[in-house]
Amino acid sequence: xxxxxxxxxxxxxxxxxxxxxxxxxxxxxxxxxxxxxxxxxxxxxxxxxxxxxxxxxxxxxxxxxxxxxxxxxxxxxxxxxxxxxxxxxxxxxxxxxxxxxxxxxxxxxxxxxxxxxxxxxxxxxxxxxxxxxxxxxxxxxxxxxxxxxxxxxxxxxxxxxxxxxxxxxxxxxxxxxxxxxxxxxxxxxxxxxxxxxxxxxxxxxxxxxxxxxxxxxxxxxxxxxxxxxxxxxxxxxxxxxxxxxxxxxxxxxxxxxxxxxxx
Amino acid sequence: xxxxxxxxxxxxxxxxxxxxxxxxxxxxxxxxxxxxxxxxxxxxxxxxxxxxxxxxxxxxxxxxxxxxxxxxxxxxxxxxxxxxxxxxxxxxxxxxxxxxxxxxxxxxxxxxxxxxxxxxxxxxxxxxxxxxxxxxxxxxxxxxxxxxxxxxxxxxxxxxxxxxxxxxxxxxxxxxxxxxxxxxxxxxxxxxxxxxxxxxxxxxxxxxxxxxxxxxxxxxxxxxxxxxxxxxxxxxxxxxxxxxxxxxxxxxxxxxxxxxxxx
Numbered sequence: 001x002x003x004x005x006x007x008x009x010x011x012x013x014x015x016x017x018x019x020x021x022x023x024x025x026x027x028x029x030x031x032x033x034x035x036x037x038x039x040x041x042x043x044x045x046x047x048x049x050x051x052x053x054x055x056x057x058x059x060x061x062x063x064x065x066x067x068x069x070x071x072x073x074x075x076x077x078x079x080x081x082x083x084x085x086x087x088x089x090x091x092x093x094x095x096x097x098x099x100x101x102x103x104x105x106x107x108x109x110x111x112x113x114x115x116x117x118x119x120x121x122x123x124x125x126x127x128x129x130x131x132x133x134x135x136x137x138x139x140x141x142x143x144x145x146x147x148x149x150x151x152x153x154x155x156x157x158x159x160x161x162x163x164x165x166x167x168x169x170x171x172x173x174x175x176x177x178x179x180x181x182x183x184x185x186x187x188x189x190x191x192x193x194x195x196x197x198x199x200x201x202x203x204x205x206x207x208x209x210x211x212x213x214x215x216x217x218x219x220x221x222x223x224x225x226x227x228x229x230x231x232x233x234x235x236x237x238x239x240x241x242x243x244x245x246x247x248x249x250x251x252x253x254x255x256x257x258x259x260x261x262x263x
Numbered sequence: 264x265x266x267x268x269x270x271x272x273x274x275x276x277x278x279x280x281x282x283x284x285x286x287x288x289x290x291x292x293x294x295x296x297x298x299x300x301x302x303x304x305x306x307x308x309x310x311x312x313x314x315x316x317x318x319x320x321x322x323x324x325x326x327x328x329x330x331x332x333x334x335x336x337x338x339x340x341x342x343x344x345x346x347x348x349x350x351x352x353x354x355x356x357x358x359x360x361x362x363x364x365x366x367x368x369x370x371x372x373x374x375x376x377x378x379x380x381x382x383x384x385x386x387x388x389x390x391x392x393x394x395x396x397x398x399x400x401x402x403x404x405x406x407x408x409x410x411x412x413x414x415x416x417x418x419x420x421x422x423x424x425x426x427x428x429x430x431x432x433x434x435x436x437x438x439x440x441x442x443x444x445x446x447x448x449x450x451x452x453x454x455x456x457x458x459x460x461x462x463x464x465x466x467x468x469x470x471x472x473x474x475x476x477x478x479x480x481x482x483x484x485x486x487x488x489x490x491x492x493x494x495x496x497x498x499x500x501x502x503x504x505x506x507x508x509x510x511x512x513x514x515x516x517x518x519x520x521x522x523x524x525x526x
Contacts, residue, residue, distance in 0.1 A: 034295060046295040050288040057284050083335045087273060091281035095288060138270055 004210040009070055009077045012217045016063040019221045023056040026229040030236060038246045041239035044106045048232040051096045055228050058092035059221070061085075087137055089220065094130045096228060098123040101159060104185060107178075107238045108170045109253035122162050125155040133200065142204055149200055156197070160190055173254035178241045185234040188226065195223040267473040272333055272340040275480050279326040282484045286319040289492040293499060301509045304502035307369045311495040314359045318491050321355035322484070324348075350400060352483065356393045359491060361386040364422060367448060370441075370501045371433045372516035385425050388418040396463065405467055412463055419460070423453055436517035441504045448497040451489065458486040 030049030034042050062085075069084035070077055101122045105115060129152050136148025163186050174182050199216045202208075242252045293312030297305050325348075332347035333340055364385045368378060392415050399411025426449050437445050462479045465471075505515045 031291075031295065035298075039299060042299060043296065046292055049295065050291055053291060054284045054288050057287065058280075061280060081336045083269075083273075083338070085273065085276060087277055088280055091277050091284055094281060095285055138273065 003079075004070070004077050004214060006072060006075065006077060008210060008214045009072050012066060012214060013063070015218050015221045016059050016066065019225060020056055020059045020063065022225055022229055023052045023059065026232055027052040027056060030232060033236065033240075036243070037239050038243040040109075040246075041107075041243055044103050044239050045236055047099050047103050047106070048235045051099050051228050052232055054092055054096050055224055058088055059224075061088045086217075087134070090130060090134050090137065092224075094127060097130055098126040100189065100227065100231065101126050101163075103235050104163070104182075104189065105167065107182065107235060107242070108167065108174065109242070110170055118162065118167060122159050125158045125162070129155040129159070133196075137200070145200075145204055149197060149204075153197060156193065163190065170254050175242075175245060175251060177245070178238050181234055181238050181241070185231060185238070188231060188234070192223050192227045192231075195219065266342075267333070267340050267477060269335060269338065269340060271473060271477045272335055275329060275477060276326070278481050278484045279322050279329060282488060283319055283322045283326065285488055285492055286315045286322065289495055290315040290319060293495060296499065296503075299506070300502050301506040303372075303509075304370075304506055307366050307502050308499055310362050310366050310369075311498045314362050314491050315495055317355055317359050318487055321351055322487075324351045349480075350397070353393060353397050353400065357390060360393055361389040363452065363490065363494065364389050364426075366498050367426070367445075367452065368430065370445065370498060370505070371430065371437065372505075373433055381425065381430060385422050388421045388425070392418040392422070396459075400463065408463075408467055412460060412467075416460060419456065426453065433517050438505075438508060438514060440508070441501050444497055444501050444504070448494060448501070451494060451497070455486050455490045455494075458482065 027049055030045050030052065034045040034049065037045055065082075065085045065088065068082045069080055071080055072078075102119045105119045105122060108115070110118065132148055132152040132155070134148075136145040136152070139145055139148070171179070171182055171186065199219060202212055202216065245252050290312055293308050293315065297308040297312065300308055328345075328348045328351065331345045332343055334343055335341075365382045368382045368385060371378070373381065395411055395415040395418070397411075399408040399415070402408055402411070434442070434445055434449065462482060465475055465479065508515050
């Protein structure tokens, strides 16, 4: 790789540091506020509060790996020979992506059996999506990368189909005052998640060099902040409003029985 | 040992990082949710929440030891001369394995005297199993390894006998809605615990080389994740459901008095 500029090196250091602080702060907020929810939403806020500490940990690892691989000394960026391990991200995603999609199912207040089934389906598809991406990510062969990219897109599309198809009716029937936030959280999930497969194929379509590399590092951090911290705040808002509805004796679940589920 | 590939080195790094994050996240979840149990199950969830931070700590040690022993520099994996200390695991297991089997006794809600006796028996056998395994693990002599392996299998079989024999009746009489999860947790414990003596004998039956070594590192991490984090989630689920039963005024303990115990 051609050498990066001092500004590029520093931008990544500062972006990673920002991400560590933001994810850590979000974690503290979720921990502190969890107990103010009515009992049924405490586990949801706890799970939103697991995602951000995992991300905090992951960005500490990335920050350390970055500084082990590149060093800014005497006004220039040098490589040390140590590999920068960008694939730490997969360990994070394998844990957090299933949790992120499961909390969206949890806030819908489906009947217990249906909630378990839908959580299982989207959670397993999310884990499968990450696992299928990994072999392509570590490969330098163009065809291998395309193959695994394509394989990982299948569970991604199944998740989108679940969120808009099977769960669409439940979303549409959510009580006023939370429906808009749920629709927005679902839309943001799908939109931000599209960023990851797009960055994955950059080297396959000839976009390379330090600028593309730096853009992908900063872009991943931004996407993670939206998909985890900002999304977690939306999930928290839904839980806080539904807690208020329950305290006021208002219905929090979709009014009509949903389509029967065969397990 | 022949040199390992870059992908093998990176796989272990990522697997250890995944395990640190997953065990840490499980810990946070158990700490946060503990207070939502009825009082009698708070200590159980607290103990499940001790096992996973011990594992988090252990995998940080293994991660550091791995990176001190092997280094990925200029695109190839080199040994540094520092020993990789795989036997950190024994410090973890000596603490966590007794706790894991004791929490299973605790969720059965046996009469107090019987619960103490059974916890003591399985807890001591579990500690003995780990202590007896250690001298064989650090030996390079084939006969010594077989000897201690055989010695450690005795307490293992006593634990299995306790879980299915002495405690079998109490398991069978658990209330509907938790019995299935208790049976599954007991089965998973025995099944996953079989992995450890199997890996132990791999070098004794001629399975060696970097692929076997990498497979054992990844396999241990997977087995630990199942035996600690996933199993902890099952114990948590049992406690959450039994808390709900108690709040609803339903019985949580086996209905009939169990066989008398002579202490």
